[in-house]
Amino acid sequence: MALVANNSGLTLPEVEGISPLSIGHKSRIVGSSDSLRGAMRPVFNKSNRCRYRVSLVVILALSTSVLSILVSGCRRQSDLARAGSITLYGFSVIKEPLEKEIFPAYRDDWRQKTGQELSFIPSYAGSEIITNQIVSGVEADVAILASARNADRLVETGSTKHDWRRLPHRGILNRTAMVILVQRGNRHRIHDFADLGRKGVRLIHCDPVSSGAGQWSLLAVYGGALLRSGRLEGFRNPARAVEALKAVWSNVVSTPGSAREARTQFERKEGDALITYEMEALQLLEKSTDYEMIVPATTILAEHPVVIINHPQHGLSPARYAVVELFVRSLWDRAAQEAWVRARFRSVTDEVLNAGFTRIDHPFTVADLGEWKRAYQQIIEDVWKRQIQTSRENE
Secondary structure (H helix, E strand, O other), X not given: OEEEEOOOOOEEEEEOOEOOOOOOOOOOOOOOHHXXXXXXXXXXXXXXXXXXXXXXXXHHHOOXXXXXXXXXXXXXXXXHHHXXXXXXXXXXHHHHHHHXXXXXXXXXXXXXXXXXXXXXXXXXXXXXXXXXXHHHOOOOOEEEOOOHHHHHHHHHXXXXXXXXXXXXXXXXXXXXXXXXXXXXXXXXXXXXXXXXXXXXXXXXXXXXXXXXXXXXXXXXXXXHHHHHHHHHHOOOOHHHHHHHHHHHHOOEEEOOOOHHHHHHHXXXXXXXXXXXXXXHHHHHHHHOOOEEEEOOOEXXXXXXXXXXXXOOOOOOOHHHHHHHHHHHHHOOOHHHHHHHHHOOOEEXXXXXXXXXXXXXXXXXXXXXXXXXXXXXXXXXXXXXXXXXXXXXXXX
């Protein structure tokens, strides 16, 4: 048994087939599989498929049943029945990278390490819809959501006891900017969100009631105008932001339920412009030259969290929780982050991976608007619902 030093100054024994994980100074290991703080570190082979080194410390924290599956090779049927699948609910646009790259790579690695099959049972819809489904009691192990607001709602409603912000990067898997798609030629000369309020523009805007993209779009328009007023006037002027959002929404001709539905409508030329995720725009441009992408000088970076669904009363068993968390933590590994980038999401772990994306002059996040709780109340509830929607319904 060899000894391997890591960057924390600890020396850990090396077990055959398992290399110790380098433990950072801020790592915290709790001796409970339900509070697993370990992680999986990627190692790369020639095919760039992700393989994993499982920390000996992590293994010691696992329950005996999980240890038998991952290390000793013991395959009790009751354990395998619980650990053999992961049910994942995700917002609409993450389907391709998960099903084309991340799921297959992880399944292959799991098979190599355990000799067993691991299946994924996915379901996709608008982020508000899948959040409501989980709150209503559908069975899920993992949720990848369009916003931290949805993740917090799962905790606040008692749908999970998982402290998702204690995951790497505070639980955020990837980012994407909010941009504008226009039909080729850009006949309305749209260069910023404010231009979408011009007379004659037909705008497709995701429904903020059902879609995370719809909510991010509201924050992009309002926040962009608010921050721009701060630069030009010396202070943030909410009146400018409200005026901009009202003008833009006066041109909305369709409110599809998700970002993917919105893109489909835009491809059918049902509108002149669409506010959408940068990754959706880039994927469409790879398919066709009929469109152009406009990156506003001031726009928001949408951040997407992951949550383990571990109900306080009838949550995951220790064995199943450990299996689920190992998968979730792998989503920050280099191979997974490269898969997100190939799907045109921006990486949260390495800016080098983001070198090919358009530079944004004045990027901002929801933190610049007071975080989600405040932004949702002030912008979506008070401005969009009470002022803009009410006005449209009374016309």
